[in-house]
Amino acid sequence: MKAFGVEVFSIGVGEVNYNTLQAIASAPDKKHVTQFIDLSDMQEIITILSDILCPSAVTTEPASPPSPEPVSLPQETSAPVSPPSPEPVSLPQVTTALVSPASPEPATQPEVTASAVKECVAEQKADLVFLLDGSTSVTEDNFMKVLNAVQMIVDSLNIGADKVRVALVQYSGSFFGGKNTLHFNLDQYNNAADLHKAISSVSYMKGFTYTGKALDYTLKNVFEAKARPSVAKVLILITDGNANDIVTIPAKNVKDFGVTVYSIGVGNINLDQLKEIxxxxxxxxxxxxxxxANLEKILQQLGSSICDEAQV
Incomplete structure (x- = not known):
């Protein structure tokens, strides 16, 4: 269809696969792919499409209109509401067709052994936060695998009040908005044994994937509230799904606070969104x-990077 010259825009509403929208739409994705939690912003969506597809016919001199800049869309409302009835908008032919999304290519990383991680633990100082996706698509069995991998990272670090401190946040949500649980904060446990018990007691939440709201929550309640100003700040995000909200501004705010952010995607996930975070x-x-099942190996590789970040 696109080869025939049809310009395709795809709009996803609800918990829809971003890669499918991406495969359907024309390039570039920033112009042609839009995703919302519900239909409450449909009037705004139509207005934006009208501006993109139907630029003003009156110009001061004959010229081709410039390409539109990417449009920042408003945050979703906290509760679903019925969309207002939009005025009819005359648009050029826009057609969608269902195709199978392409799987993102996994990032190739060098092999890192556990011994390499252990070599620098004595010098480590850092505030490390795990931000874990607890949405329904993860499943409880897989969430337990995530917790086991987190335990492995904790074992490789020099835990202490004046050394490496660890916090853990789990996130999900519903149609009424995001839900975040701060299982323990940076100043709560000062030894590996207590951390192990705390991690083992974490329960799986289920729900939607509100990654943007989780980043906002973690910045406010963990890094801004408890992080030490003189040590490295590190966030490890682990998710298996595409965010049901906007991540661009929340991710930027976290990084602007001086946090080094690692994003780990499991399965058929939106690689561009991981890069954005x-x-x-x-x-x-x-x-x-x-x-x-392969998550533990990735976190083992990450241990060396965390060690580099945490050097004093």
């Missing part, structure tokens, strides 16, 4: 794995 360069901060 993570710190630069992508090659060092973005990881993908096919399934949760």
């Amino acid at each position: 993570a710190s630069d360069p992508d090659s060092e901060h973005v990881f993908t794995v096919e399934n949760f």
Whole structure:
């Protein structure tokens, strides 16, 4: 269809696969792919499409209109409401067709052994936060695998009040908005044994994937509230799904606070969104794995990077 010259825009509403929208739409994605939680912003969506597809016919001189800049869309409302009835808008032919999305290529990372991680633990000082996706698509069995992998990272670190401190936040949500649980904060546990018990007691939440709201919550309630100003600040995000909200501004705010962000995607996930969340360069901060069984290996590799961040 696109080869025939049809310009395709795809709009996803609800918990829809971003890769499917991406595969359907024309390039570039920023112009042609839009995703919302519900229909409450449909009037705004139509207005934006009208501006993009139907630029003003009156110009001061004959010229081709410039390409539109990417449009920042408003945050979703906290509760679903019925959309207002939009005025009819005359648009050019826009057609969608269902195709199978392409799987993102996993990021290739160098092999890192556990011994390499252990070599620098004595010098570590950092505030490390795990931000875990607890949405329904993860499943309880896989969430337990995530917790086991987190335990492995804790074992490789020099835990202490004046050394490495750890916090853990789990996020999900419903049609009424995001839900975040701060299982423990940075100043709560000062030894590995207590951390192990706390991690083992974490319960799986279920729900939607409100990653943007989770980033906002973690910045306010963990980093801004408890982080030490003189040590490295690190966030490890682990998710298996595409966010049901906007992540651009929340991710920028976290990184602007001086936090190094690593994003780990499991399964068929939106790689561009992982890159948007993570710190630069992508090659060092973005990881993908096919399934949760391979997550432990990725976190083992991450241990060396955390060690580098935590050097004093």
